[in-house]
């Protein structure tokens with residue numbers, strides 16, 4: 317006889333819903349951190365007015381319009397320009413001097429959301445005179461988020477905090493040099509994204525697509541369980557050149573990773589790592 | 595049997611927690627997860643309470659395994675959630691009731707993870723965060739203690755929790771600390 321405790325009905329339903337999403341639409345959330353995915357699914361169920369997850373699963377399977385809406389609940393689009401300014405300051409002061417030694421650069425920003433992190437990098441590289449020789453690959457699984465990122469348009473009421481962060485990150489100019497305002501919105505300069513390739517890429521199911529000197533993947537892996545974090549870090553390891561850099565979110569760590577030995581802490585308090593294996 | 599403790603506090607939190615946490619002995623065997631609403635990073639709570647407490651006080655990284663006898667403060671700007679395998683997940687989801695970290699988010703996930711073996715404590719605060727989470731703990735069979743609103747620095751949060759949870763017990767800060775110490779004497 318099976319002695320495993322029977323999971324709660326809600327947990328069974330959630331598992332089935334995630335299976336349906338993966339089988340029908342290839343969005344695989346089965347290895348996301350369960351507590352937070354559950355919370356967001358409960359939110360979706362309440363707000364989309366389904367009485368059960370089974371009813372939601374039925375709608376998802378038979379109505380293609382549902383998947384985009386569900387995706388907006390399942391992926392968290394919270395970001396800022398120069399989020400954690402001390403991270404960007406450390407990149408500028410400690411990593412950029414190494415990057416300067418390369419004739420051409422590739423940078424991968426994984427889980428770029430609405431693009432705040434991408435424009436932050438582009439501005440920093442421009443200020444450091446490196447943007448010309450850099451290609452930035454900005455990837456995410458949420459197509460709606462990628463569209464916003466491509467447009468480079470943000471509500472004006474976010475600019476004050478972006479500006480403050482830029483200054484604290486060691487910005488050499490005024491952020492206002494990089495955007496124009498129109499209709500209550502800030503439109504960032506096209507020049508900043510001439511060297512950016514935005515594309516759909518999942519850390520769960522896709523493979524490495526380029527070799528790069530720096531990967532910045534911040535506040536994405538906190539949504540994964542440990543085995544899935546290992547997969548993602550494995551991709552970064554494979555993608556990075558020897559002595560390449562990996563930057564994580566301020567509360568993320570490689571301490572629990574299978575790949576911990578392949579990296580050394582480069583700026584410990586900013587979660588910036590360097591690939592150290594041969 | 596209690597396996598873990600969760601605490602939520604807002605306005606007046608430092609004073610209230612100072613009446614509780616320093617009284618715990620170094621070998622206190624339960625993990626304690628704490629959400630305090632703080633305006634911005636760095637919160638300094640970890641340093642402050644490390645200096646005052648015999649138990650270990652940490653600000654966890656994502657996916658840290660919860661250990662006994664350790665106090666975990668939610669990092670500023672992140673929700674703190676407990677996974678079914680008793681590890682910690684952080685999230686930068688939207689604030690809940692204007693708060694990130696949110697007490698409700700911690701309490702609800704901990705109720706899922708620990709069920710009837712969870713003790714939830716709602717302390718002083720000038721909002722409603724925690725009452726929904728306290729209800730989830732109650733529904734899972736866990737216990738709720740609430741700081742007496744009459745003597746709390748800010749009564750709104752304890753009052754909201756009491757209004758929602760029929761089984762919640764009202765106690766003074768001293769009595770809450772005694773209760774925690776009582777959990778480990780046998």
Ligand SMILES: C[S@@+](CC[C@H](N)C(=O)[O-])C[C@H]1O[C@@H](n2cnc3c(N)ncnc32)[C@H](O)[C@@H]1O
Nearest residue numbers: 391395427429456457458518519520534535536
């Ligand atoms: C909280 S945002 C982080 C934004 C930015 N990196 C930052 O730190 O501010 C998380 C992003 O990860 C994306 N994401 C979630 N799962 C992903 C996956 N499997 N592969 C790539 N991106 C993913 C989400 O769509 C979302 O845009």
